[in-house]
Amino acid sequence: MQELGQEWVPVRSSWRLNERHYGALIGLNRAELALNHGEEQVKIWRRSYDNAPPPIDESHPYYQEIHTDRRYTCCDIQKDNLPKSESLKQVLERLLPYWNEEIAPEIKKGKRVLISAHGNSTRALLKHLLDENLRTIKPHEFLGDQQAIQAAIKKVEDQGKVKPSEN
Numbered sequence: 001m002q003e004l005g006q007e008w009v010p011v012r013s014s015w016r017l018n019e020r021h022y023g024a025l026i027g028l029n030r031a032e033l034a035l036n037h038g039e040e041q042v043k044i045w046r047r048s049y050d051n052a053p054p055p056i057d058e059s060h061p062y063y064q065e066i067h068t069d070r071r072y073t074c075c076d077i078q079k080d081n082l083p084k085s086e087s088l089k090q091v092l093e094r095l096l097p098y099w100n101e102e103i104a105p106e107i108k109k110g111k112r113v114l115i116s117a118h119g120n121s122t123r124a125l126l127k128h129l130l131d132e133n134l135r136t137i138k139p140h141e142f143l144g145d146q147q148a149i150q151a152a153i154k155k156v157e158d159q160g161k162v163k164p165s166e167n
Contacts, residue, residue, distance in 0.1 A: 016098035019118035023085025024054040026062050030159040042160040048087070049127075055084035092124035099125060 001007045025033060025045065034042045045053045056063055067082060083090065106113050115122070 012102065014098045014102070016095050017115070017117040017121050020088065020091045020120035021056070021066075021083045021086040022053050023056045024060060026056060026060070026066075031161065031163055034160050034162045039161050046160060050087045050089040052085045052087040052090060057084070088120060088124050088127070091120055092128055095121055095124055096128065099128070 001009055001011065022045075030042060044051050056066070058064075083094070086094075103113055103115065115125070117125070
C-alpha cells in the first residue's frame, strides 16, 4: 500500500482466504506424484470439486509447522479444527462465511473491494459467484505477452504429468 501511496486504504486479512490444504501431498513434486499415483489420480486431486487428497497426519514433515503457524493464533479457528486435507468444495465452505460477513456487505454498500487470495480460494469463490448466476464476471484476461502466458499455462498443466524419462 505504501508503494501505491495508499497507506490509508484499510486492509483486512483472514485465514479463510488461504490456499487449499493438500494434506499428505504437501511438499511433494507433482511429477513424482504422477509417477507414483498416476496422472489421472493427480488430476482428480488437483482439479475435481469434491475429492480431497489423503489427509496429513502427525508423522508428516510439515505437520508441526502448519499446526503451530502463528497466523492461526489470532483467528476464529481452533487449531484442532484446522483441516487435514481439503477439496475445492471444502475450501468454499470455509471461505463463504468471510465472503458473506465481510466482503459481500462492503460490495453491496457500493465500495470497491480488492481480494488478494490464493489460486484455489479464488477459484472456489469464482465458482460460487458463477453458480449464483452472476454472469457479469469476465473470462480470465491476462495482460502481457500472450505467447509467454500460454507457455506458462502449459508449464503448470505439465507439472502433474509423468516425464518421458521417468517411464
